[in-house]
Amino acid sequence: MSQPPDRSRDRSADRPGSSGQAEARWAPIAAHPVTSAVIAVLIIASIFFSLYVPIYSRITPKIGDFPFFYFYLLVYMPAVSVALLIVIALQKRLRPPAGAGPAGAGPDVSEVTE
Amino acid sequence: MSHVNAVTFTIVVVLFLVVTGVGFAAARWRRAEDMLHLNEWGLGGRGFGGFVTWFLLGGDLYTAYTFIAVPALVFGSGAIGFYAVSYTIMVFPIVIIFLPRLWSVSRVHNYITPADFIRGRYGSRGLALSAAFTGILALMPYIALQLVGIQAVLTVMGVGTSSGSTFVKDLPLFIAFVVLAVFTYVSGLRAPALIAFVKDTLVYLMVIVAVFYIPTRLGGWGHIFGVAQTHFASINPATKKPYGTFIPTSKAIGSTRLDFATLALGSALALFIYPHSITGTLASKRRSVIKRNMAFLPLYSVLLALIALFGYMAIADKTTVANIKKAGGNSQLAVPYLFQHMFPSWFTGIAFSGIIIGALVPAAIMSIAAANLFTRNIFREFFKPDASPALETRVSRWASLVVKLGALYFAVELPHTFAINLQLLGGVWILQVFPMLVAGLFSRWFDRWALLTGWLAGMVFGTVAAYNSASPTASHWASSSDIELGHTVYIGFTAVLINVIIAVILTVILRAAKVPQGADETLPSQYTADPADAPVPANAGVSFGTASGRVP
Numbered sequence: 203m204s205q206p207p208d209r210s211r212d213r214s215a216d217r218p219g220s221s222g223q224a225e226a227r228w229a230p231i232a233a234h235p236v237t238s239a240v241i242a243v244l245i246i247a248s249i250f251f252s253l254y255v256p257i258y259s260r261i262t263p264k265i266g267d268f269p270f271f272y273f274y275l276l277v278y279m280p281a282v283s284v285a286l287l288i289v290i291a292l293q294k295r296l297r298p299p300a301g302a303g304p305a306g307a308g309p310d311v312s313e314v315t316e
Numbered sequence: 317m318s319h320v321n322a323v324t325f326t327i328v329v330v331l332f333l334v335v336t337g338v339g340f341a342a343a344r345w346r347r348a349e350d351m352l353h354l355n356e357w358g359l360g361g362r363g364f365g366g367f368v369t370w371f372l373l374g375g376d377l378y379t380a381y382t383f384i385a386v387p388a389l390v391f392g393s394g395a396i397g398f399y400a401v402s403y404t405i406m407v408f409p410i411v412i413i414f415l416p417r418l419w420s421v422s423r424v425h426n427y428i429t430p431a432d433f434i435r436g437r438y439g440s441r442g443l444a445l446s447a448a449f450t451g452i453l454a455l456m457p458y459i460a461l462q463l464v465g466i467q468a469v470l471t472v473m474g475v476g477t478s479s480g481s482t483f484v485k486d487l488p489l490f491i492a493f494v495v496l497a498v499f500t501y502v503s504g505l506r507a508p509a510l511i512a513f514v515k516d517t518l519v520y521l522m523v524i525v526a527v528f529y530i531p532t533r534l535g536g537w538g539h540i541f542g543v544a545q546t547h548f549a550s551i552n553p554a555t556k557k558p559y560g561t562f563i564p565t566s567k568a569i570g571s572t573r574l575d576f577a578t579l580a581l582g583s584a585l586a587l588f589i590y591p592h593s594i595t596g597t598l599a600s601k602r603r604s605v606i607k608r609n610m611a612f613l614p615l616y617s618v619l620l621a622l623i624a625l626f627g628y629m630a631i632a633d634k635t636t637v638a639n640i641k642k643a644g645g646n647s648q649l650a651v652p653y654l655f656q657h658m659f660p661s662w663f664t665g666i667a668f669s670g671i672i673i674g675a676l677v678p679a680a681i682m683s684i685a686a687a688n689l690f691t692r693n694i695f696r697e698f699f700k701p702d703a704s705p706a707l708e709t710r711v712s713r714w715a716s717l718v719v720k721l722g723a724l725y726f727a728v729e730l731p732h733t734f735a736i737n738l739q740l741l742g743g744v745w746i747l748q749v750f751p752m753l754v755a756g757l758f759s760r761w762f763d764r765w766a767l768l769t770g771w772l773a774g775m776v777f778g779t780v781a782a783y784n785s786a787s788p789t790a791s792h793w794a795s796s797s798d799i800e801l802g803h804t805v806y807i808g809f810t811a812v813l814i815n816v817i818i819a820v821i822l823t824v825i826l827r828a829a830k831v832p833q834g835a836d837e838t839l840p841s842q843y844t845a846d847p848a849d850a851p852v853p854a855n856a857g858v859s860f861g862t863a864s865g866r867v868p
Binding site for chain 1 (some may be wrong): 632
């Protein structure tokens with residue numbers, strides 16, 4: 203172990219195998235059930251709509267000269283990009299605004315300036 | 317095509333020299349006070365921001381082999397080749413679930429390789445060794461294929477092919493290899509990170525021009541798709557089956573939808589288990605950098621989809637088809653021949669440079685990743701537990717040379733179809749690390765011995781199944797899919813299922829038998845941690861006085 207973990211915050215959450223572990227992990231989800239559900243739906247949908255091939259393995263309708271199969275794959279990628287950006291934005295809401303991570307308290311400057 | 321086009325050749329040489337210069341100059345880029353630490357040589361100081369990480373991971377994941385092999389597969393078999401597009405889409409929503417956790421815990425504990433994490437999480441040297449061994453094994457043919465990609469371009473350029481001597485024939489490849497080896501040795505991960513900028517500029521230029529220009533010469537997209545559709549419906553006299561499929565079908569002939577889906581899912585799960593992807597990930601400076609990259613990297617996949625379509629362009633171009641037939645039906649040459657026939661020679665030079673440089677970037681990162689695995693999880697773990705970071709760095713540097721030599725041997729000595737199939741096997745192999753790595757990021761439920769047994773079962777099944785897969789043209793190693801319960805399924809997918817089932821059953825048994833668990837050095841909060849500062853070296857020695865400047 204290279205860096206002493208920050209023990210100043212909730213100790214029960216840091217003890218492996220304790221009930222505090224499960225509580226700490228699920229706490230943000232319990233606090234924001236709708237946001238969490240939206241995140242889950244976005245991620246599952248992004249995977250499902252490329253995994254379930256019958257949806258798009260069709261030649262018609264053609265979009266321009268592109269058979270549907272090829273057009274779908276091309277358009278799907280920017281769509282996933284947008285979905286994941288929304289996921290990231292929503293995940294920020296799950297976290298208490300400051301001092302949540304062991305990195306330390308207060309807003310993180312490098313996070314903003316990046 | 318045995319004569320060398322002077323303009324093309326000159327442009328390739330000049331751009332290669334530019335990249336060589338950049339590779340060496342990279343040693344000075346973001347230079348740390350103490351370069352003799354694996355965090356510096358092997359992870360570029362763990363300080364890359366979103367922009368650099370995007371280029372680094374892009375250069376890492378979308379390799380020259382992708383530019384050559386994906387269109388080659390599309391050229392040869394049709395729609396099944398687009399599994400690569402589907403997989404590079406679904407990989408990011410999958411990976412965003414677990415990769416930030418791996419970044420966090422690795423940052424806190426100064427883990428450099430995925431096997432470091434497995435060692436720390438399960439307290440098992442054996443399990444870490446299995447992960448390191450698999451990683452190195454899977455990376456070797458992958459690096460070799462980058463060199464095969466370079467060879468494909470050199471063949472079409474006519475460089476060396478006119479000579480009967482093997483040595484002269486492979487001389488350009490040796491030169492590219494030596495340059496790659498030396499700048500990786502000197503600059504570490506900084507070299508591929510910086511070269512990735514050059515690579516991407518060239519590749520984007522090449523793809524955008526090709527996508528807009530080539531269809532105008534081939535009668536438009538409608539004609540290109542039309543020719544491809546007709547071609548894949550016609551019957552191949554050798555196999556008495558259609559040449560391929562134009563879209564994945566549910567019929568038993570050609571590529572089925574299930575094959576397409578499992579190949580895509582299996583590859584997506586495997587991509588970020590590959591040690592070189594994890595190296596690129598751990599080199600970034602913040603957790604948010606990883607997350608944002610998962611959202612922006614799909615834009616690269618658009619490029620890949622367009623590159624895959626080059627396969628259809630090649631089918632629609634009669635000269636390219638004739639050239640490939642003349643070259644013994646080697647479909648790997650589809651893209652180089654297409655470019656050579658379609659583009660003016662100066663632009664062919666730019667496009668070929670893009671492919672060659674596109675091979676150097678991932679080959680460098682892969683050899684660094686394999687070297688780190690060897691140093692951290694084999695050398696330090698089993699031979700020299702008290703190795704100083706400076707010694708680790710020296711060992712890693714030399715190991716990266718050895719790994720590349722092995723890859724060169726693969727590329728020169730073995731038949732290319734063999735190397736390609738080994739790479740498919742590499743995917744099957746690396747996937748067997750998935751359960752221990754990803755499950756470990758969320759839970760300590762699995763028993764270490766159960767995971768090790770599952771891994772072994774998956775490795776053996778995958779290797780045997782791949783060996784036994786036959787086609788009308790090859791008796792072994794013919795395909796990465798085989799038939800399970802009446803469906804064509806990706807072997808890696810079946811193997812990892814077997815792996816997980818065995819691990820679950822054995823874990824239940826071993827838990828019931830109260831077999832002792834290894835020590836877990838990680839804490840739950842560390843999986844979501846976001847430390848702004850690079851970790852302090854674990855075994856701080858005399859050489860680490862300088863590192864204190866980075867510690868808060």
